[in-house]
Amino acid sequence: MTDITSEKAGPGRSRSTTELVRQGLARRNRKQKLLQGFGIAAILFALSMLLVLVGSLLSTGYPAFTQTHLRLEVFVDPDKVDPDKLKRGKYEEMLAASLGAYFPDVDMSSRTASREVTQLLSSGAEFNLRDRVMADASLIGKTITIKVPASDNFDQLNKGLIKRDTPEENRRLDDAEIARFDTLDAAGVISTPLNTTLITSADSRFPELAGLKGALVGSFWALLVCFVVSFPLGIGAAIYLEEFAPKNRLSDIIEININNLAAVPSVVFGLLALAVFLNWFGMPRSAPIVGGLTLALMTLPTIIIATRAALKAVPPSIREAALGVGASKQQVVFHHVLPLAMPGILTGTIIGLAQALGETAPLLLIGMNAFITSAPTTPFDSATALPTQIFIWADSPERGFVSRTSAAILVLLTFLIMMNATAIYLRSKFERKW
Amino acid sequence: MDDLEAINRDVDTNASKISARHVQVHYGDTHAIKDVDVDIMERSVTAFIGPSGCGKSTFLRCINRMNDTIDICRVEGDICIDGEDIYDRNIDPVQLRARVGMVFQKPNPFPKSIYDNVAYGPKIHGLARSRADMDEIVERSLRRGAIWDEVKDRLHEPGTGLSGGQQQRLCIARAVATDPEVLLMDEPCSALDPIATAQIEELIDTLREKYTVVIVTHSMQQAARVSQKTAFFHLGSLVEYGDTDEIFTNPKDSRTESYISGRIG
Ligand SMILES: Nc1ncnc2c1ncn2[C@@H]1O[C@H](COP(=O)(O)OP(=O)(O)OP(=O)(O)O)[C@@H](O)[C@H]1O
Ligand SMILES: [Mg+2]
Numbered sequence: 001m002t003d004i005t006s007e008k009a010g011p012g013r014s015r016s017t018t019e020l021v022r023q024g025l026a027r028r029n030r031k032q033k034l035l036q037g038f039g040i041a042a043i044l045f046a047l048s049m050l051l052v053l054v055g056s057l058l059s060t061g062y063p064a065f066t067q068t069h070l071r072l073e074v075f076v077d078p079d080k081v082d083p084d085k086l087k088r089g090k091y092e093e094m095l096a097a098s099l100g101a102y103f104p105d106v107d108m109s110s111r112t113a114s115r116e117v118t119q120l121l122s123s124g125a126e127f128n129l130r131d132r133v134m135a136d137a138s139l140i141g142k143t144i145t146i147k148v149p150a151s152d153n154f155d156q157l158n159k160g161l162i163k164r165d166t167p168e169e170n171r172r173l174d175d176a177e178i179a180r181f182d183t184l185d186a187a188g189v190i191s192t193p194l195n196t197t198l199i200t201s202a203d204s205r206f207p208e209l210a211g212l213k214g215a216l217v218g219s220f221w222a223l224l225v226c227f228v229v230s231f232p233l234g235i236g237a238a239i240y241l242e243e244f245a246p247k248n249r250l251s252d253i254i255e256i257n258i259n260n261l262a263a264v265p266s267v268v269f270g271l272l273a274l275a276v277f278l279n280w281f282g283m284p285r286s287a288p289i290v291g292g293l294t295l296a297l298m299t300l301p302t303i304i305i306a307t308r309a310a311l312k313a314v315p316p317s318i319r320e321a322a323l324g325v326g327a328s329k330q331q332v333v334f335h336h337v338l339p340l341a342m343p344g345i346l347t348g349t350i351i352g353l354a355q356a357l358g359e360t361a362p363l364l365l366i367g368m369n370a371f372i373t374s375a376p377t378t379p380f381d382s383a384t385a386l387p388t389q390i391f392i393w394a395d396s397p398e399r400g401f402v403s404r405t406s407a408a409i410l411v412l413l414t415f416l417i418m419m420n421a422t423a424i425y426l427r428s429k430f431e432r433k434w
Numbered sequence: 435m436d437d438l439e440a441i442n443r444d445v446d447t448n449a450s451k452i453s454a455r456h457v458q459v460h461y462g463d464t465h466a467i468k469d470v471d472v473d474i475m476e477r478s479v480t481a482f483i484g485p486s487g488c489g490k491s492t493f494l495r496c497i498n499r500m501n502d503t504i505d506i507c508r509v510e511g512d513i514c515i516d517g518e519d520i521y522d523r524n525i526d527p528v529q530l531r532a533r534v535g536m537v538f539q540k541p542n543p544f545p546k547s548i549y550d551n552v553a554y555g556p557k558i559h560g561l562a563r564s565r566a567d568m569d570e571i572v573e574r575s576l577r578r579g580a581i582w583d584e585v586k587d588r589l590h591e592p593g594t595g596l597s598g599g600q601q602q603r604l605c606i607a608r609a610v611a612t613d614p615e616v617l618l619m620d621e622p623c624s625a626l627d628p629i630a631t632a633q634i635e636e637l638i639d640t641l642r643e644k645y646t647v648v649i650v651t652h653s654m655q656q657a658a659r660v661s662q663k664t665a666f667f668h669l670g671s672l673v674e675y676g677d678t679d680e681i682f683t684n685p686k687d688s689r690t691e692s693y694i695s696g697r698i699g
Contacts, residue, residue: 325608326528
């Protein structure tokens with residue numbers, strides 16, 4: 001499609017230029033309008049897709065940001081806990097006794113009846129109590145108030161995700177169970193505070209106990225390793241290629257291959273890491289150090305390309321000025337070019353790290369999708385990462401993980417947006433005009 | 435070349451500082467400088483004139499080996515400063531450029547403070563022993579660049595915040611801060627108004643007392659005003675070289691005559 005009208009030869013030329021221009025003007029404007037229309041339509045489409053994505057995540061994910069809790073008065077029975085073996089106490093029975101007080105007509109000495117009542121509680125509840133007592137042994141013999149999470153089904157009921165008007169045979173809670181919940185609710189035992197577990201706990205089989213701490217810490221270690229490895233290597237490689245390497249066929253080949261490397265699918269890097277880091281070097285499976293090294297392989301080309309672009313953007317007049325007063329090439333680079341290129345380099349690095357944060361496939365291959373219930377303390381401990389945690393939860397059958405998956409995605413997106421915002425901020429703050 | 439006789443007459447007052455013999459420069463397949471021989475006198479101003487693209491900048495950049503930074507550029511022949519071949523294996527271009535300062539056609543201050551702009555050269559060469567020493571060098575250089583009075587109260591503001599003419603004088607101050615023996619100036623006034631131009635021309639005239647100055651200019655009047663010697667380049671060759679008065683009043687070559695009278699270029 002071209003706008004150039006074939007030149008009118010001979011008599012046609014006699015008309016004045018302004019007239020010719022005016023004739024074509026309407027058509028040209030129409031084309032421009034059309035193009036603008038396309039652009040606006042494309043942007044609107046992208047925006048609406050984004051809205052749909054975030055909207056659906058929010059609507060499925062918001063219940064996960066709160067958690068149903070029961071506030072119980074528990075008598076820490078000296079008969080049921082030996083002060084020398086605090087860990088072995090029968091905390092479950094204490095909780096059952098406390099709950100039983102609300103159901104006078106239930107015979108709590110019957111195992112099955114008692115089980116039906118304690119079903120309300122998360123199986124993590126006894127550990128909450130245990131931790132309280134272990135932290136302060138003087139509580140033995142006293143009655144304490146403790147908040148414990150409700151089990152997933154009752155959490156769902158409280159949040160309205162299990163509908164009361166569903167016929168009983170299709171519901172996961174029968175009428176008696178709902179009635180018990182309502183009894184407690186009427187007694188003011190039930191509350192729905194912010195779900196801090198989502199951030200403060202690691203993974204668990206039980207949705208009401210599962211949190212992202214392990215994944216957050218795992219992602220942090222992996223990104224740290226990734227940064228520490230890829231940032232200096234990437235900048236070093238870029239400086240060499242851009243400033244020092246002779247321009248010949250070899251450097252052309254290297255350049256092409258770095259660009260190719262940036263386009264290699266991430267799963268391939270995962271396979272490479274599996275073969276090299278795990279099988280050959282014998283590094284630990286599922287460890288953030290290996291994850292970080294793998295992500296560094298992927299981030300490296302991004303950083304190299306961004307750094308080279310930033311170095312190229314430094315005007316040659318600055319280099320000439322420095323060379324002209326007798327700076328050596330290395331001084332030119334480190335005193336002048338690199339500081340000026342730094343904002344661009346940092347922006348590229350942050351964008352590379354943001355990519356790495358969301359990368360899933362290579363981490364699956366090196367086993368960072370294991371089920372691990374404690375957060376790693378060093379990069380050498382087994383861990384998950386945010387995207388692999390999402391992968392694990394999305395794969396879990398428990399209903400409670402549906403909303404938690406969306407919540408985890410929202411957490412991941414928040415981090416990505418924060419990183420990209422930092423990049424934009426750095427770029428605008430340090431942008432120089434010559 | 436018979437023009438060289440003109441130089442010989444001057445030798446008793448002025449010694450030759452730079453002498454170039456059979457200099458050839460190629461950019462890839464482009465032959466930019468064709469067999470140029472020239473002797474540049476110590477403590478004098480030499481002007482290079484000629485039409486655009488004739489190789490003035492290229493030749494100037496040979497004198498401080500700035501062309502080394504261009505991959506496709508090849509320099510042949512000999513250029514000696516004080517009898518020493520600057521293209522010799524043992525000569526480090528870094529050391530050479532500390533002796534041969536350069537002012538570029540476009541003002542190019544570092545995006546740093548005015549003070550740091552001037553102090554950078556002395557700092558990397560270790561010319562100042564103390565802070566006070568450095569302060570003195572900076573002040574002396576800025577004075578020599580005829581810009582001290584304008585910037586003395588804002589030494590720590592960025593050099594890029596100055597006007598074009600001030601920036602160019604700052605660049606001159608930066609170039610003289612390392613106390614070079616030779617100062618190369620590539621069209622230093624092309625971006626300046628007549629007032630700043632006059633200031634710089636005055637400056638060049640005083641610089642002559644200490645330095646050997648080579649200036650590229652497109653202004654015949656400027657060449658006539660500031661220089662003692664003039665070299666006319668055309669299509670990569672040095673057509674005519676001699677005393678400025680002589681070149682402008684009584685050019686020997688017809689090409690020189692047509693250029694200075696405005697018929698070619
Ligand atoms: N970096 C380069 N790469 C390739 N060719 C170059 C380069 N620099 C200069 N040339 C060529 O060398 C020749 C001389 O250029 P030079 O810059 O020396 O001219 P000049 O006399 O300074 O012109 P002007 O007065 O316009 O500045 C020109 O033909 C130019 O095309
Ligand atoms: Mg030039």
